[in-house]
Amino acid sequence: xxxxxxxxxxxxxxxxxxxxxxxxxxxxxxxxxxxxxxxxxxxxxxxxxxxxxxxxxxxxxxxxxxxxxxxxxxxxxxxxxxxxxxxxxxxxxxxxxxxxxxxxxxxxxxxxxxxxxxxxxxxxxxxxxxxxxxxxxxxxxxxxxxxxxxxxxxxxxxxxxxxxxxxxxxxxxxxxxxxxxxxxxxxxxxxxxxxxxxxxxxxxxxxxxxxxxxxxxxxxxxxxxxxxxxxxxxxxxxxxxxxxxxxxxxxxxxxxxxxxxxxxxxxxxxxxxxxxxxxxxxxxxxxxxxxxxxxxxxxxxxxxxxxxxxxxxxxxxxxxxxxxxxxxxxxxxxxxxxxx
Numbered sequence: 001x002x003x004x005x006x007x008x009x010x011x012x013x014x015x016x017x018x019x020x021x022x023x024x025x026x027x028x029x030x031x032x033x034x035x036x037x038x039x040x041x042x043x044x045x046x047x048x049x050x051x052x053x054x055x056x057x058x059x060x061x062x063x064x065x066x067x068x069x070x071x072x073x074x075x076x077x078x079x080x081x082x083x084x085x086x087x088x089x090x091x092x093x094x095x096x097x098x099x100x101x102x103x104x105x106x107x108x109x110x111x112x113x114x115x116x117x118x119x120x121x122x123x124x125x126x127x128x129x130x131x132x133x134x135x136x137x138x139x140x141x142x143x144x145x146x147x148x149x150x151x152x153x154x155x156x157x158x159x160x161x162x163x164x165x166x167x168x169x170x171x172x173x174x175x176x177x178x179x180x181x182x183x184x185x186x187x188x189x190x191x192x193x194x195x196x197x198x199x200x201x202x203x204x205x206x207x208x209x210x211x212x213x214x215x216x217x218x219x220x221x222x223x224x225x226x227x228x229x230x231x232x233x234x235x236x237x238x239x240x241x242x243x244x245x246x247x248x249x250x251x252x253x254x255x256x257x258x259x260x261x262x263x264x265x266x267x268x269x270x271x272x273x274x275x276x277x278x279x280x281x282x283x284x285x286x287x288x289x290x291x292x293x294x295x296x297x298x299x300x301x302x303x304x305x306x307x308x309x310x311x312x313x314x315x316x317x318x319x320x321x322x323x324x325x326x327x328x329x330x331x332x333x334x335x336x337x338x339x340x
Contacts, residue, residue, distance in 0.1 A: 052296045053082045053101050054289065055111040057137065057182075058089035058211055061265050062238035062285055066136075068339050069289025073297070081293045089178065089211035091115040095122045102129040108296035110148070112136035112288075116183045131299040135288045137184040138315075145299065145307075148291050148316045150283045152184045155262070155320045156191020159281045162322060163196055163232055163260050166278055170200030171231035174223045176240045178211040185236045188262065192234065204230065209243075216240055220247035230257050232278075238263035241280060245271045264323070264335060272328045279324040282331070286338045287318045 054070050056063040063085065070081050084101070086093030091114040099122065101109050108131035113119055116139040123142035126132055131145060138147040163173065173196070177185045193203065204227050207219035220243055224230055233244045241261035245268070248257050259277045261268060271277035295316075298306040323331050 050079060050297065050300050051082075051104070051106040052079065052293065052300065053084055053106050053109045054292060054296075055094065055097055055101075055109060056083070056085045057094070057112045057114050059085050059087065060238050062263055065264070065335070065338060066285040066289035069286040069291075070293050071289075072286075073290050073293035077294075077297055079297060081296070086114075089114070091119055095119060098122060098126045102126045106130050107300035108133070110135050110292035110296055112149075112184075113139040113142075114179070114182055117141065117181065131296065133292060133295055133299070135292045136283070136285075137182050139183065144314075146295060146310050146314050146316065148295065149288055149318055150184070150320055151315075151317045152187035153191045155281055155283070156188035156193075157195050158191075158320055158322060159188070159234065159260060159262065159279075160192040160195025162279050162281070163192070163201060163234070164199045166258055166260060167196075167199070167201050167231055170202075172202050172204045172227060172229055173232035173234060174205045174207070174220075174227065174230060175203055175234045175236065176207050176209070176216065176219055176223075176244065177236035178216075178240075179208050180206065188236050201232075209240075211239075213239060213243065216243035217247050220244050221251060224248070224251055224253060224257055233257050233259050235259065235261040238265050238268075241265050241271070241277070242267035245276055248276060264331070269323070269328055269332055272323065272325060275325070279322055282321050282323055284318040284320075291316060291318070 056066065067083055070083060074081055084097045086097060094114050098109065098111060109126065110133045112135050113123070114137070116137065119139060120142045123132065123139055123144065127143040132143070133146040133148065134144045135148040136150070175189060180186060180189065205223050207223060209215040209219055216239060220233060224247060233248065235241045235244050241259060241263060242265050244259045244261065248254055248259060254276050259271065261277065261280045263280060264282045268277060268280050272280065
């Protein structure tokens with residue numbers, strides 16, 4: 001009887017030891033980094049989901065192309081990047097979005113800054129909590145880690161040279177944009193001015209519309225009516241091109257006032273095809289989306305290695321192209337492929 005009790009105690013002890021080993025094994029975990037679409041990537045099932053956000057300046061067609069770049073990287077990396085857009089394109093709305101993302105525990109945020117000087121305080125507060133980068137419109141006075149996009153001063157010089165070709169003997173032009181205080185607008189205008197001023201081309205007026213599409217067109221009509229000898233109308237933001245085209249055509253000024261603009265809105269490209277628009281300088285918004293998503297992901301997951309990869313000047317220049325009558329068909333075909 002005593003022998004049976006001894007065997008029973010040994011069996012219970014062995015079972016207890018086995019149970020403790022199993023529990024310890026479960027506590028070690030069996031998964032690792034989990035992608036933001038829930039796909040395990042290593043051996044720690046409790047790793048936090050990487051949260052990334054791409055914040056635009058509004059809702060124009062331009063940002064749909066950038067969004068295609070974001071989605072391309074999402075597919076390749078099997079992650080999710082949340083795209084956020086201020087509905088009315090105001091700095092106040094953008095600030096609310098940024099502050100909300102920071103409070104929700106996002107790991108990295110990319111933003112095209114609407115008011116670089118006025119938003120520095122908000123940007124720096126956000127940068128304390130997330131890996132913050134900029135694209136398209138920079139805020140170099142802030143604590144952002146990196147800028148991805150166009151060297152806007154050089155892009156302005158490119159368009160300035162195209163305007164000189166249109167007005168080899170000098171002439172008059174006007175410039176239109178949402179807000180001149182935004183970094184990309186400031187730098188583009190400076191580039192244009194530095195080129196055209198030396199060729200006897202006068203900027204007779206400049207108007208901003210605060211991203212109001214109706215006002216954008218009304219501004220053009222006002223300037224054309226005020227300056228009947230105007231030669232060139234330049235739009236610095238993507239929707240300004242279509243607004244200029246609408247005003248020029250409505251006032252019967254096709255061929256007399258020539259648009260030379262930025263970006264690849266459908267109406268702008270159609271205007272080049274039908275001879276209303278001389279040219280447009282296009283950026284690479286698809287690359288903005290793709291590269292910003294990749295940099296955010298790397299900064300959120302690779303730590304010091306990603307930080308060490310940031311260029312010394314903290315800028316990645318994506319370049320520009322000039323689109324005119326000669327290459328617009330080819331460009332439209334390429335653009336259609338990018339949007340797929």
